Amino acid sequence: MGANYLASLSHYVPELLACLTMFGLILIEATYKEEQKTRGFFFLSAYIGLASVLVFSAFAITKEPLSIFTNSIIIDPFSSIMKMIMVLGTLGAVLITSQSKDIDGNLKPEFVIMATGVLVGGMLLSSANNMLVLFIGIETLSILSYVLASLRKEDERSSEAGLKYSLYGGISSGIMLFGLSHIFGVLGTINFTEMASALKTIQQTDLIVLMPSFLLFFVGLGYKIACVPFHMWSPDVYEGSPLPVTTFFSIVPKVAGLAAMIRISHTFFSDPGALNVGWVGVLSIVAALTMTVGNVSAIGQRSVKRMLAYSSISHAGVMLLGVLVINEIGTRSVVFYSVAYLFMTLVAFYVVSAVADKYGNDHFERFNGLMYRYPAMAVALAVVMFSLAGIPPLSGFVAKFHIFTAVLNKNYYVLAIIAGLNSVVSLYYYLKIVRLMVLKPAESTEPISGFSLMNQGAIVALCIPVLLLGVFWEKLITLADGAKVFIQ
Amino acid sequence: MQSSNLLNWILWTPFIGVIVTLLLPKAKENMIRFWALINTAVTFILTLVLYSKFDVTTPGMQEAFNVKIPWISSFNIFYSLGVDGISLPMTVLTGLLFFLCVLSSWTVSKQVKGYFALFLFLQSTVFGVFFAMDFFLFYVYWEVMLIPMFFLIGIWGGENREYAAVKFFLYTFFGSILMLVGMVALYYASGKGVDSFSILALQGGKFKSLQLEMFGTTFSFSKLFFIFLFIGFAIKVPVFPFHTWLPHAHVQAPTAVSVILAGVLLKMGTYGFLRIAYPIFPSASVYFSDAIAWLGLINVIYGAFCAMAQTDVKKLVAYSSVSHMGFVMLGLAAMTVTGMNGAVLQMFNHGTSTAMMFLLIGILYERSHHRWIVRPDGSKGFGGLYTQLPKFSIVFIIAMFASMGLPGLSGFISEALIFLGIYERFTTITVLALIGLLLGAAYLLWMFKRMFFGDVIEECKSYTDMNAREIAYMVPLCIAVIVFGIYPAPILNVMRASVGNLVSMLSMY
Numbered sequence: 003m004g005a006n007y008l009a010s011l012s013h014y015v016p017e018l019l020a021c022l023t024m025f026g027l028i029l030i031e032a033t034y035k036e037e038q039k040t041r042g043f044f045f046l047s048a049y050i051g052l053a054s055v056l057v058f059s060a061f062a063i064t065k066e067p068l069s070i071f072t073n074s075i076i077i078d079p080f081s082s083i084m085k086m087i088m089v090l091g092t093l094g095a096v097l098i099t100s101q102s103k104d105i106d107g108n109l110k111p112e113f114v115i116m117a118t119g120v121l122v123g124g125m126l127l128s129s130a131n132n133m134l135v136l137f138i139g140i141e142t143l144s145i146l147s148y149v150l151a152s153l154r155k156e157d158e159r160s161s162e163a164g165l166k167y168s169l170y171g172g173i174s175s176g177i178m179l180f181g182l183s184h185i186f187g188v189l190g191t192i193n194f195t196e197m198a199s200a201l202k203t204i205q206q207t208d209l210i211v212l213m214p215s216f217l218l219f220f221v222g223l224g225y226k227i228a229c230v231p232f233h234m235w236s237p238d239v240y241e242g243s244p245l246p247v248t249t250f251f252s253i254v255p256k257v258a259g260l261a262a263m264i265r266i267s268h269t270f271f272s273d274p275g276a277l278n279v280g281w282v283g284v285l286s287i288v289a290a291l292t293m294t295v296g297n298v299s300a301i302g303q304r305s306v307k308r309m310l311a312y313s314s315i316s317h318a319g320v321m322l323l324g325v326l327v328i329n330e331i332g333t334r335s336v337v338f339y340s341v342a343y344l345f346m347t348l349v350a351f352y353v354v355s356a357v358a359d360k361y362g363n364d365h366f367e368r369f370n371g372l373m374y375r376y377p378a379m380a381v382a383l384a385v386v387m388f389s390l391a392g393i394p395p396l397s398g399f400v401a402k403f404h405i406f407t408a409v410l411n412k413n414y415y416v417l418a419i420i421a422g423l424n425s426v427v428s429l430y431y432y433l434k435i436v437r438l439m440v441l442k443p444a445e446s447t448e449p450i451s452g453f454s455l456m457n458q459g460a461i462v463a464l465c466i467p468v469l470l471l472g473v474f475w476e477k478l479i480t481l482a483d484g485a486k487v488f489i490q
Numbered sequence: 491m492q493s494s495n496l497l498n499w500i501l502w503t504p505f506i507g508v509i510v511t512l513l514l515p516k517a518k519e520n521m522i523r524f525w526a527l528i529n530t531a532v533t534f535i536l537t538l539v540l541y542s543k544f545d546v547t548t549p550g551m552q553e554a555f556n557v558k559i560p561w562i563s564s565f566n567i568f569y570s571l572g573v574d575g576i577s578l579p580m581t582v583l584t585g586l587l588f589f590l591c592v593l594s595s596w597t598v599s600k601q602v603k604g605y606f607a608l609f610l611f612l613q614s615t616v617f618g619v620f621f622a623m624d625f626f627l628f629y630v631y632w633e634v635m636l637i638p639m640f641f642l643i644g645i646w647g648g649e650n651r652e653y654a655a656v657k658f659f660l661y662t663f664f665g666s667i668l669m670l671v672g673m674v675a676l677y678y679a680s681g682k683g684v685d686s687f688s689i690l691a692l693q694g695g696k697f698k699s700l701q702l703e704m705f706g707t708t709f710s711f712s713k714l715f716f717i718f719l720f721i722g723f724a725i726k727v728p729v730f731p732f733h734t735w736l737p738h739a740h741v742q743a744p745t746a747v748s749v750i751l752a753g754v755l756l757k758m759g760t761y762g763f764l765r766i767a768y769p770i771f772p773s774a775s776v777y778f779s780d781a782i783a784w785l786g787l788i789n790v791i792y793g794a795f796c797a798m799a800q801t802d803v804k805k806l807v808a809y810s811s812v813s814h815m816g817f818v819m820l821g822l823a824a825m826t827v828t829g830m831n832g833a834v835l836q837m838f839n840h841g842t843s844t845a846m847m848f849l850l851i852g853i854l855y856e857r858s859h860h861r862w863i864v865r866p867d868g869s870k871g872f873g874g875l876y877t878q879l880p881k882f883s884i885v886f887i888i889a890m891f892a893s894m895g896l897p898g899l900s901g902f903i904s905e906a907l908i909f910l911g912i913y914e915r916f917t918t919i920t921v922l923a924l925i926g927l928l929l930g931a932a933y934l935l936w937m938f939k940r941m942f943f944g945d946v947i948e949e950c951k952s953y954t955d956m957n958a959r960e961i962a963y964m965v966p967l968c969i970a971v972i973v974f975g976i977y978p979a980p981i982l983n984v985m986r987a988s989v990g991n992l993v994s995m996l997s998m999y
């Protein structure tokens with residue numbers, strides 16, 4: 003199913019459009035003068051550009067899977083749907099940026115431009131069928147992320163976040179490359195398809211090199227989705243970055259990393275054998291640790307943003323459960339979970355951003371009595387908190403249910419129990435916000451006003467999928483079921 | 491109204507009530523109260539209609555009322571409702587208690603709109619649990635219920651309400667998660683062409699011989715997951731040692747919510763055993779019945795001793811619930827027709843008698859604003875109430891004796907049936923549990939003596955007797971307690987066939 007270069011381009015429209023959007027936005031930004039604060043046209047173009055990426059990715063969902071650019075990139079329903087999730091996440095982050103006061107007006111265009119760049123990297127990552135493409139994807143995604151983290155140049159914490167991020171990122175990229183070079187040394191190719199067939203005829207002695215190499219390779223990917231023990235950078239980066247950037251970080255790079263992880267697991271490790279056992283074993287331990295460490299650390303946080311950062315670590319751990327089963331049920335559950343997680347995260351960060359803008363910080367006390375001062379926001383946040391904890395009939399519950407189906411279908415009972423206990427722990431801190439908002443008296447009884455109509459409308463609109471996907475999830479699960487990973 | 495839609499109407503009427511309540515203006519508090527009253531009255535009448543149309547001879551689910559609509563076809567999940575002789579008494583009890591509780595909540599003045607909206611929402615979810623014939627649907631209702639409960643305790647509760655609300659939520663959620671794991675495991679284990687969440691399709695000893703391999707040893711699937719479901723339900727009952735959330739939740743909750751909690755929500759735990767754990771894992775239930783009986787006994791004795799030590803009268807009644815639910819557990823462990831009938835009847839009777847106790851304590855609290863039998867400093871909290879509040883005292887005596895199990899009142903019959911039922915299988919436990927009855931009489935009478943007899947203490951002199959509204963919601967319960975104490979047939983008849991069916995299924999293992 004290979005296609006020549008020119009024909010390949012026609013299948014590569016979403017990525018090309020994303021690049022086009024990025025360059026277009028740079029040009030548009032250049033037309034603004036320094037003192038012009040509002041950038042209506044800029045944001046409008048960003049929305050249109052990203053929406054077109056979304057539409058073209060959606061077209062590819064129903065198409066037959068195929069490999070392009072001499073088999074180095076695969077366009078299959080799975081990668082298309084993951085791309086759509088990433089685009090939606092970017093759109094949401096751009097929306098929050100346009101409203102947020104956490105980023106200075108002049109920096110907002112920079113964020114949008116670089117976020118689009120990260121998106122391109124993520125899209126590359128999700129359909130990479132070649133180690134080199136995979137690495138380019140990771141680096142595109144990472145290098146722009148370092149800049150994003152240190153977006154507020156004059157802010158110490160933001161600079162610290164950027165520095166930490168790039169240090170960790172650089173080291174893990176190095177480790178990953180080191181692992182990759184050994185893998186290449188053993189298998190003699192960097193193309194996934196050829197690697198997979200080479201793995202089938204592997205000698206026992208080669209495994210001694212291959213298994214540690216894959217472990218090193220895993221470090222790079224694990225770092226991207228911030229799983230324990232490669233998560234150290236993430237809370238600091240999440241806290242130091244401006245809120246919209248944090249929103250973006252907790253969605254797009256994670257989804258991209260998981261997509262790559264799923265493709266790699268399916269391509270290399272689906273056949274039973276020592277490699278499969280090793281990979282699944284490592285992933286199981288990492289997943290269990292990620293869930294637990296993320297949750298336990300989230301409990302003690304004072305800042306809501308930091309709490310959400312830790313909770314996003316634990317959610318990545320839950321999604322890893324869907325990866326490590328290496329079957330279609332697992333892929334389906336990860337796709338569903340990502341969609342649910344996307345909307346929940348967007349609403350949560352949106353409300354936190356709106357509240358933090360009002361008060362100047364996002365400490366827990368700021369949420370006291372929010373219900374009596376601004377009911378709509380409080381209800382939206384409460385719904386999302388219950389959903390993140392996995393209370394039916396909300397989308398977070400259905401997502402968790404699907405992860406359980408994946409794990410229990412494979413009879414991994416211990417992992418299921420660990421995941422279950424973790425969701426009890428997570429309920430504690432999610433409930434804390436609800437408790438403060440509803441059960442605590444407000445600092446003052448005066449209603450908060452001044453959330454723009456745009457903000458309110460957007461929050462309600464983003465809340466609707468959280469509610470609807472909890473009850474009417476048949477369509478989405480059918481779609482997710484169709485998102486099969488294409489292996490030649 | 492077609493009878494096939496009756497369950498839908500009962501389930502969704504309170505939900506429509508929620509939506510209307512939310513649309514009513516916040517300031518019109520009386521309008522909201524009347525609306526809630528009308529809504530619960532209609533629901534209660536609908537449950538009575540259901541009772542009147544119920545065919546007592548059918549052992550299983552009543553075909554005429556079944557509702558089955560595909561929800562998620564790719565997972566074989568159905569919106570499937572049904573009713574049988576075990577869920578019917580609970581349905582009527584729910585209808586009755588919510589109606590009376592709205593009357594008793596008339597004095598709630600804090601955020602009236604939110605209170606009644608959540609209260610009606612709670613009612614809808616409770617019906618959902620009792621009607622659900624699909625495990626997935628059951629689980630959804632079981633969990634959703636926690637949200638209104640959390641807010642009802644957390645916003646309208648006593649001083650320590652936040653702690654109580656969070657503890658209640660976390661405890662129950664912990665149990666539910668184990669249940670969820672069990673549910674999904676069942677879905678895949680049922681395999682062989684019947685991937686299903688249907689409770690009817692899962693039941694019978696389908697999983698009896700299924701083995702699991704873990705850590706080099708084999709486990710029996712049914713035993714392992716019976717324990718999972720057991721913990722999930724036992725937390726709700728609550729069975730010792732999972733009971734520690736109960737005293738907090740009961741004491742902190744507002745009166746009406748305590749009533750619902752003790753009257754209906756605890757029964758959902760035992761209902762879970764009857765509807766899900768027993769029919770799906772009959773062999774494991776029989777295997778563990780000794781353990782269940784011993785846990786039930788601990789509940790009876792331990793609950794009674796705890797009750798005796800309390801100085802807060804609401805806490806005393808809360809612990810008495812632990813003790814009384816122990817009797818239900820004993821009846822369930824018996825696995826004989828008599829014992830099971832007694833257990834289901836006790837679920838109903840404890841619902842009415844404990845509701846009376848909590849309502850009465852609520853009435854008293856509105857006058858005294860404290861609940862101390864003996865204050866921490868050793869002085870009397872109440873004294874001579876009998877002289878001061880004669881009508882109140884008479885109702886209290888009825889409630890107390892019903893709860894104690896005095897012959898002629900409802901508690902006696904169900905407890906007698908339970909003891910008859912378990913005697914053959916667990917003679918030692920029966921004898922020990924009888925001590926629990928004695929203790930029950932002791933703590934209740936002692937409490938009564940300290941509060942109602944003696945001289946009227948100074949602060950009690952200002953108390954007024956029950957008003958017309960309070961009498962209005964106590965009378966139906968008094969009638970229920972007395973009538974079902976003399977003539978329990980209306981309840982026993984409807985459950986007999988279904989309970990017999992369950993027992994015969996269990997007796998095969």
